[in-house]
Amino acid sequence: MExxxxxxxxxxxxCIVDEQRRVLLTRRCIEPFxxxxxxxxxxxxxxxxxxxxxxxxxxxxxxxxxxxxxxxxVYEHIGVGCGQDHYVILYYRCHPTGGNLRPNKTECTEAxxxxxxxxxxxxxxxxxxxxxxxxxxxxxxxxxxxxxxxAGEIPDQMRLP
Numbered sequence: 001m002e003x004x005x006x007x008x009x010x011x012x013x014x015c016i017v018d019e020q021r022r023v024l025l026t027r028r029c030i031e032p033f034x035x036x037x038x039x040x041x042x043x044x045x046x047x048x049x050x051x052x053x054x055x056x057x058x059x060x061x062x063x064x065x066x067x068x069x070x071x072x073x074v075y076e077h078i079g080v081g082c083g084q085d086h087y088v089i090l091y092y093r094c095h096p097t098g099g100n101l102r103p104n105k106t107e108c109t110e111a112x113x114x115x116x117x118x119x120x121x122x123x124x125x126x127x128x129x130x131x132x133x134x135x136x137x138x139x140x141x142x143x144x145x146x147x148x149x150x151a152g153e154i155p156d157q158m159r160l161p
Contacts, residue, residue, distance in 0.1 A: 013041030026108035075127035
C-alpha cells in the first residue's frame with residue numbers, strides 16, 4: 001500500500017441544539033459539501049485553542065454565541081474533493097447563548113433551525129449524519145447509523161472507548 005504525505009485538516013463543528021431540541025444547520029456554498037446542509041464550523045488555526053476556534057467559527061458563520069456542552073464525537077473524512085483532502089473533525093454539542101442569527105453568505109447561503117424529526121430526510125454529508133444520529137438515536141437514520149439495536153443495546157462498533 002502506497003501512502004502520500006499530506007496535511008490533515010483539523011476542524012471543529014458546533015451541533016447547536018436549542019431549548020425546543022431544534023438543530024441549527026447552514027447550507028454550504030463552498031467545497032467540500034457545497035449545497036448540502038451542515039452544522040457551523042471550520043478549520044482550527046495554527047496555535048489556536050480548540051474551543052476558541054469553535055466559538056470564532058460559529059460567530060463568523062452565523063453570528064451566534066454558544067455555550068459548549070461537550071464533545072460528541074470525532075469524525076474523519078478521507079479523500080474528499082479533487083484534492084483528496086483528509087479532515088479530522090471534532091463535533092461539540094452546544095446551545096445558543098446570544099447573538100443574532102445571520103449567515104455570512106461567504107461560506108453559507110442560509111441558516112435555519114430544523115426540528116429533529118426533519119433531520120434524517122435532509123441532504124447531509126456523512127459526518128453530519130453520523131453526529132446527528134448520535135445526538136438523536138431515537139430517530140430512524142437507517143441501518144448504517146443505528147446507535148441502538150433491536151434489543152435496545154448499543155452495538156460494539158458504536159461504543160465509545
